[in-house]
Amino acid sequence: MANQILPKQFIFNEKIDAAYIFSLYADDYAYVEEVFDTTLQHFDPDFDSIQLANEVGNLADLRKAVHKMKPTFGFIGMLNIQTICKNFEDACVAAQAVSELTPAYKELIQTLLEAKAIIETELTRLKEFNANLL
Numbered sequence: 001m002a003n004q005i006l007p008k009q010f011i012f013n014e015k016i017d018a019a020y021i022f023s024l025y026a027d028d029y030a031y032v033e034e035v036f037d038t039t040l041q042h043f044d045p046d047f048d049s050i051q052l053a054n055e056v057g058n059l060a061d062l063r064k065a066v067h068k069m070k071p072t073f074g075f076i077g078m079l080n081i082q083t084i085c086k087n088f089e090d091a092c093v094a095a096q097a098v099s100e101l102t103p104a105y106k107e108l109i110q111t112l113l114e115a116k117a118i119i120e121t122e123l124t125r126l127k128e129f130n131a132n133l134l
Contacts, residue, residue: 010129012077013118021077029133033126039072040119046072047112054098054105062101063092066108073115076122081115084108 010029012018025032046069053061070085088101088108095101 008129008133010126013122015080015115015118016077016122017079018077020079024075024077029126029130033123033130035075036119036123036126039076040116040123042072043116043119047116050112051109057098059092059095059098062098063089066092069112076119078115078118081111084111 009027010032012021021032025035046065049065050062050069053059053065066085066089070082070089073079073082073085085108088104091101091104098105
């Protein structure tokens with residue numbers, strides 16, 4: 001038993017709540033990879049919906065687009081970004097026009113783009129990690 005090899009632990013980016021990921025998926029890194037891959041596949045269309053709603057000034061559609069994207073970040077352990085999306089949704093409800101949200105919108109867009117870069121990097125790392133487990 002002393003020579004038993006313990007399973008390797010994937011070390012996530014610091015912006016990802018690794019304990020939360022473990023609480024959802026345990027050490028099923030193949031499934032985590034699948035979740036990250038699915039998230040990335042849906043990212044651009046969802047992001048584009050947010051941008052389009054903002055461009056045309058449709059406050060209701062902007063809120064709905066952010067609301068649709070928000071749970072994604074919970075599935076991948078980016079709980080802070082999920083909270084930022086929730087706060088932006090709440091701001092949409094309180095606002096009378098999209099123009100009132102310009103500073104918050106710019107921050108949201110920047111945050112989402114940074115999140116996408118992290119998701120892409122983590123997906124690549126997860127694929128490499130999982131390939132080495134075989």
